[in-house]
Amino acid sequence: MITNNILSFAKSILCEVLEPGCIAVDATAGNGYDTVYLSRQAGVEGRVFAFDIQEEAIEQTRQRLNEECMPENWTLFHSGHENMLSLIPEEFHGKVNIVMFNLGFLPGSDKSIVTRPETTLKALADSLEILATGAMICIAIYAGHPGGAEEDAAVREYCTALDYHYVRVIQSEMLNKPGYPIRLLFLTKL
Template sequence: MISNNILSFAKSVLCEVLHPGCIGVDATVGNGYDTVFLSEKAGPDGHVFGFDIQEDAVNQTEQRLNEECLPANWTIFHSGHENMLELIPSEFHGRVNAVMFNLGFLPGSDKTVITKSKTTLAAIEASLDLLAKGGMLCIAIYAGHPGGDDEDVAVREYCNALDYHTYRVIQSEMINKPGHPIRMLFVTKL
């Protein structure tokens, strides 16, 4: 059942643009679950680029990818996602099918290490440059933690202002979750 978990719901939507040989970016690898999903979808002829500022997250993701016996179709950078345009080789620019952001902090880890509005917006802008036509950016937004509300507003304002003739933005929310809703933005490049 995909609809009891908004992240599973997001993956089911992303499947529309993922296919063997596709190019994916996991902008916040964390424990590596989304990276594994993208690597599986890309298969041996595709590629996945991942980013995280925490060394533990990078190590854990690489370990998970190795344990899952996935093809060697991934490159994980121990770097902020705001640097993706410089770090992803230019031959992939304009060819990326999906970019995933899972904002906030890594559950079970240091809750003071969070994604921040300024770098998140820089990375979203870079992602839009990297996307192929028909490609999709997916952003999971969590409010309620220190810094989270500002980021939630900033990301939605940015996406709200994207040109309708170039991008389509769809927002989904788990609205009956106690506390703050989890928001999911899907941005498709036309």
Template sequence: MGFLSVLSMAHKWIAERAGRGDIVVDATAGGGVDTLALAELVGPGGRVHAFDIQQQALDRTRERLTAAGALDRVRLHLLDHARMSEAVEVDSRGRISAVMFNLGYLPGGDTEVITKPSTTIEALGAALSLLKPGGIITCVLYPGHSGGDAEAVAVEAWAAGLPQTEGQAVLYRQPQRSAAPYLIAVEKRKSQ
């Protein structure tokens, strides 16, 4: 038996902190795999906000959700994840249980269209502000593709610099494989 993949670990940590009726965010909808997993986790009474800058990604996500009968609990946003605070309802701010990032590019899409360090760092800050105490951010990083290494360094620096009064960060990776995907997660501090 091996270790869980970084995506499986991200899903596990989210499932430990979010559940039926919750509000969650998929900051990078891509092909909709994570969006569907989040929609199934929160159930019909929950809500998922899914963001992507490519219509192709949202179309794939819509198809996947429709086939699974879960589209009704998801709001798709053709919007950069750095602007997620603008799209999430005011009454949901501070009530989000989980925000999931799966960085890089759309599988099967244009590999030149990638997430960027500057907007990702802005999005992580927005995500932290939207989380409820005890909520989680998961961020899967891909240092093996062009531009992914710089983004991974920026995200890791952001997490390491996060004051412990705001949240605690963990790193899940294979140290023998420097180009392999890895996971950073941040849990927002509970109110004292």
């Protein structure tokens, strides 16, 4: 397990639910690294749905998927993750194995375009609806950019209030990281 990078740590947990043939959602496609990871894990029998509000991010993701010769198992939505319930075909509702959120801004791009608490919370509620039993949501939260601390607080408040008999929430954090915190939340639907 690689623990010098929090996203590598997240992936070491997620590989438990990411089996060939799985259904995965990348709620924040960004530069496409996570979508490529999900597409590779899902394989030819699986499906990946990825969202981003920025056309640039969707194009980056498409390019990366093609360059890395990923199986044709992906669908990209140039739309907010708050629309996932209407955009992911109904046949997949209740069957999704993993939803990944990597919050914040698109690295190397306009840092004022960030994920926002209202839409993130709506997307989290919708993710819980489309997840299969035993499936997971992984959220990487960065509190360092403008609005980041508020989103961090809102997401953790939302997750803390979730019914323990319906969802289990585990938080991990690099405690000795200088500067702003980076946190991971893992939600498992029971």
